[in-house]
Amino acid sequence: MSVEGKTAVITGSNSGIGLGVAKELARLGANVVLNSFTDTDEDHKLAEQIAMETGATARYIQADMSDPDACRALIEKAGQVDILVNNAGIQHVAAIPEFPVDKWNQIIAINLSSAFHTTAAALPVMRAAGWGRVVNIASAHGLTASPFKSAYVAAKHGVVGLTKVTALETAEEPITANAICPGYVLTPLVEAQIPDTMKKYDMDRDTVVRDVLLDRQPSKEFATVEQIGGTVAFLASDAAAQITGTTISVDGGWTAL
Incomplete structure (x- = not known):
């Protein structure tokens, strides 16, 4: 089974890795739902361009990933979600004593809690359909650490842990959950x-x-956004049906050190 005809919801996908994943999945025949916190003509034109270039159905749905209700509403508005790619994320760099509390809360909300809320909303949809894939875009910082990135590292480690729990809770179903850990893309x-x-x-x-x-x-x-997209597509394929609860590093050997 390929991604063709499946519906993929990719959070934080009007630029960067998320957009690259959306384009790659659409190129392979998936219908895609793009998302970010903005709601501009350019956002909707991105979806139109993907649809025109690939023949897939592409939509843009605005949702603020720092808002739990908006995260869950995104899944409801998408209707169908066979492949959920939790990609939304932000960064802030500061030493722990000087780290702004509002930035800590925002990073944890967008980088970690949003994945919980979208997954919680998506799993019943996947169970009803009898198939599903959850792919969380973590980071090399989900497996290792760097100074001055306390919130980001904590959130990405949390994403890896959430991935494992999701996999265990769906282990006897045709649903998998895995995390991709990119280095610099x-x-x-x-x-x-x-x-x-x-x-x-x-x-x-x-x-x-x-x-x-x-x-x-x-x-x-x-690494390239196309490589991350290809890894997502692999995790959605039949070849990966028994890969669940793990991390795939796309980091040029970073976490091998």
């Missing part, structure tokens, strides 16, 4: 950071990428 957001980093360190682009951004990524290459 080349997204527009990361690309935009490179010029400033070049100026800060007085380095050329290649040196900044290799020695600063990819310092902890042994391959010294970014």
Whole structure:
């Protein structure tokens, strides 16, 4: 069984990894629901463009992933959800004593709690359909840590734990739950950071990428959004029917260190 004809809901998918996952699943024949907290013409045009390019059905549904009710309403509005990709996330960097409480709460809500709420709403739909896949986009920071990222690391470790519990609660059903743990992925957001980093360190682009951004990524290459999308598609395939409750690292060897 492929993803063709399945409906995938991808949170935080109007840019970056989420958009890359949506495009890849649509290319493979899945119908996709895009999401973010904004509700602009550009958001809806993204869905229209994906539909035009792939022939899949694509919709955009606004929902604020920091709001538990909005998370659950997203699933209700989607109607069908065969593949749930919990991708929404934000970041803030600060030492623990100076970490703003509002930022801590926001990161935990968007990066961790939203995955709980969407999963809680989606599992009854999957059970009614007799099939389902939950794919949580965690991070290398779901398996290891870095200083000054306390909320992000805590949330991503939590996502890995939530994934395991989801897998155990659905272990005797045709539903799986797994987490993908990317390292550095080349997204527009990361690309935009490179010029400033070049100026800060007085380095050329290649040196900044290799020695600063990819310092902890042994391959010294970014993962791509297409690779993350392909990994999601694999986890939704029959080949992965007995893969559940685990993590797949797409991190160029980061967590092998």
